[in-house]
Amino acid sequence: xxxxxxxxxxxxxxxxxxxxxxxxxxxxxxxxxxxxxxxxxxxxxxxxxxxxxxxxxxxxxxxxxxxxxxxxxxxxxxxxxxxxxxxxxxxxxxxxxxxxxxxxxxxxxxxxxxxxxxxxxxxxxxxxxxxxxxxxxxxxxxxxxxxxxxxxxxxxxxxxxxx
Amino acid sequence: xxxxxxxxxxxxxxxxxxxxxxxxxxxxxxxxxxxxxxxxxxxxxxxxxxxxxxxxxxxxxxxxxxxxxxxxxxxxxxxxxxxxxxxxxxxxxxxxxxxxxxxxxxxxxxxxxxxxxxxxxxxxxxxxxxxxxxxxxxxxxxxxxxxxxxxxxxxxxxxxxxx
Numbered sequence: 001x002x003x004x005x006x007x008x009x010x011x012x013x014x015x016x017x018x019x020x021x022x023x024x025x026x027x028x029x030x031x032x033x034x035x036x037x038x039x040x041x042x043x044x045x046x047x048x049x050x051x052x053x054x055x056x057x058x059x060x061x062x063x064x065x066x067x068x069x070x071x072x073x074x075x076x077x078x079x080x081x082x083x084x085x086x087x088x089x090x091x092x093x094x095x096x097x098x099x100x101x102x103x104x105x106x107x108x109x110x111x112x113x114x115x116x117x118x119x120x121x122x123x124x125x126x127x128x129x130x131x132x133x134x135x136x137x138x139x140x141x142x143x144x145x146x147x148x149x150x151x152x153x154x155x156x157x158x159x160x161x162x163x
Numbered sequence: 164x165x166x167x168x169x170x171x172x173x174x175x176x177x178x179x180x181x182x183x184x185x186x187x188x189x190x191x192x193x194x195x196x197x198x199x200x201x202x203x204x205x206x207x208x209x210x211x212x213x214x215x216x217x218x219x220x221x222x223x224x225x226x227x228x229x230x231x232x233x234x235x236x237x238x239x240x241x242x243x244x245x246x247x248x249x250x251x252x253x254x255x256x257x258x259x260x261x262x263x264x265x266x267x268x269x270x271x272x273x274x275x276x277x278x279x280x281x282x283x284x285x286x287x288x289x290x291x292x293x294x295x296x297x298x299x300x301x302x303x304x305x306x307x308x309x310x311x312x313x314x315x316x317x318x319x320x321x322x323x324x325x326x
Binding site for chain 2: 002003004006007008009010011013014015018020021022023025026027028029030031032037038039040041042043044045046047048049051052053054055056057058059060066067068069070072073074076077078082084090092093095096101104105108109111113116117118119139140145147153154155156157158160
């Protein structure tokens with residue numbers, strides 16, 4: 001059985017208990033979360049979100065430069081007015097460099113990806129600082145509160161990073 | 164109180180019941196989900212995910228062209244071998260065009276974003292077909308099972324799209 005088929009079976013359970021009705025399209029709590037795609041982070045549970053509360057943007061590392069299109073749409077068309085950035089301990093982005101991944105892809109897939117920035121980082125806290133500042137300084141992003149956290153995959157705790 | 168402060172309070176609850184211990188970095192179920200950032204989709208609950216199971220990549224529309232960096236990292240460095248694409252009913256991406264949003268940003272922010280493709284779509288099912296095919300045809304993406312769904316925000320149900 002593919003994982004997709006397992007998802008269909010699990011979804012039937014979810015549907016059987018679904019009681020949300022027709023929620024509005026704009027997020028009720030007017031916030032966009034930018035978080036890493038890491039499998040260990042259940043953003044809804046970890047931050048106390050309910051269906052309808054918040055935009056949840058996720059990518060490798062939770063990097064904001066790769067989330068800009070979504071942030072602009074979230075603010076300009078759907079009214080969010082706060083941003084929360086979540087990176088985390090034991091992140092895969094700490095384990096490689098652009099050179100390493102580009103060489104692997106050249107060797108394994110025979111493809112040149114020198115034009116892709118994979119956005120790894122060497123310092124976790126600094127990556128949060130960098131991404132919060134990048135949002136604050138981007139003229140395409142509204143002047144709204146931006147808060148950055150490190151999520152500890154070992155404990156489930158979010159720790160605020162001073163920026 | 165900012166939403167970020169509300170998240171900190173909710174997170175204290177999550178930490179108090181956290182019982183996952185140290186989970187491995189690579190996703191246990193070897194799958195990457197690409198889904199829309201829409202506030203109404205709780206990807207974990209809707210698909211039956213537990214912490215540690217799957218990469219969850221989310222952006223405006225769940226568009227794969229904007230998820231490519233993350234998919235490559237997921238497959239090349241963290242071993243996922245299946246992809247599930249989830250778009251949804253009542254999506255914001257059905258409500259605008261690039262021209263509309265570019266003009267709004269020019270008017271409101273005095274910024275030119277003609278270089279940004281915001282990736283809206285006019286046909287929901289077709290957007291899933293397009294994105295599943297884009298993954299299957301991309302030489303940077305491994306030849307793995309790719310399944311596409313429409314999530315119904317009204318019912319919580321995922322409906323498979325034949326591609």
